[in-house]
Amino acid sequence: MDATESTPILLREDLPGGIARLTLNAPGSLNALSDAMLAALAAEFGRLAGAPETRVVILRGAGRAFCAGHDLREMQAARAAPDGGRAAFADLFARCAAVMQAIPALPQPVIAEVHGIATAAGCQLVASCDMALAAGDARFGVNGVNIGLFCSTPMVALTRVVPRKAAFEMLTTGSFIDADRAAGLGLINRAVAPGRLEAETLALARQVADKLxxxxxxxxxxxxxxxxxxxxxxxxxxxxxxxxxxxxxxxxxxxxxxxxxxxxxxxx
The missing domain is CATH 1.10.12.10 (Lyase 2-enoyl-coa Hydratase, Chain  A, domain 2)
Structure with a gap:
């Protein structure tokens, strides 16, 4: 089930050593960046910006995937507006861009813990984090072109961490890459065995949190x-x-x- 009013769409755990772990908690939509999810992320990043006791942040997804990008159902519903959705789309992409930019602006290092898929704006989310570990069977794509929507805003983050020719191929073919390829391109720090993902991410977070x-x-x-x-x-x-x-x-x-x-x- 997706998150409800009694189950927050974004979970936060404060772990020993000053580590905050955020979990995107809408597994039914593969943790899509809905209006509610973007609002929750923006609010939590705002709180973390003023939290000196938090040393490192981990970002992960519940269920079968890390994040499948924007919520296409919400986007299609916006087309019913008199302007065809222009204002709603502009607002959506501006809010998403603000969330992505909030990550490098945070004082704490942010580590993405990626499993399943990270697609379109979900791949943008990985690229925006300071570091990322992924399960060996994870897949990454900026595949909006497959449905006629070029991943223009995800491209901004992607082209800042991945070599241009590789990024252009991903963007124009809509093809997915595996975790080993993502590591080779610099999208993630490394791929780990799926059963070791949580432990390896925590170990990295603790190593950073132990520094001054x-x-x-x-x-x-x-x-x-x-x-x-x-x-x-x-x-x-x-x-x-x-x-x-x-x-x-x-x-x-x-x-x-x-x-x-x-x-x-x-x-x-």
């Missing part, structure tokens, strides 16, 4: 900022950030702990 949270947060922001700059400007920006980082008490403690061969006394 402030350093990871400043690093994530800088990672995306410098990528949009020219080489000299990027070095200037990164150098200034490292100066500030070096002046932190916790960084001094981390360096001293390394030199003294002990665990750092960092806040948990």
């Amino acid at each position: 949270s402030g350093a990871v947060r400043i690093g994530k922001r800088l990672f995306y900022d410098q990528a949009q700059m020219g080489l000299a400007a990027a070095y200037d920006h990164a150098g200034a950030a490292m100066v500030e980082n070096m002046l932190w008490r916790d960084t001094d403690e981390g360096i001293c702990a390394f030199l003294e061969k002990r665990a750092p006394d960092w806040p948990r």
Whole structure:
């Protein structure tokens, strides 16, 4: 069954070590990005942005799939409007773009835990996350072209993580790629045995969460900022950030702990 009023469409678990796990909870629609799902994601990302106690976020799907993209039934229903759905479609894609952009803007690293399929805007969701692990039998596609709808907005995220020729082939053929191919292209970090997906994702999350949270947060922001700059400007920006980082008490403690061969006394 899909989520109802008594079953949230987006579940959140706060795990030990500052890990928040979000589960898209509309398995009957393969966790489609419906209006309700987008609203729930936007609200939760807003809360996480102001949650310093959360160090890492995991994003996954309930049921048979990670996410099958936009809710086509909702989109078709919008055509009944006097303008044929133009305003509704513009609003939908703007809201979806805002959700996708909220992920790299979050201070916490976000890890996608992918099983089943990640198609169209679902593949966009994977591409928008900072890292991704996938079950070995997962499949990925930007297959809107198969129904006459080019995946233009998913393309924005996809072309920023996948080489151009591979992305263009996916977009124009609508063909799916498997997890090994997705890893080879850089869409995901790696493929793992299906029975190990949850454990491997948690292990990665814990590894990141164990680092100095402030350093990871400043690093994530800088990672995306410098990528949009020219080489000299990027070095200037990164150098200034490292100066500030070096002046932190916790960084001094981390360096001293390394030199003294002990665990750092960092806040948990």
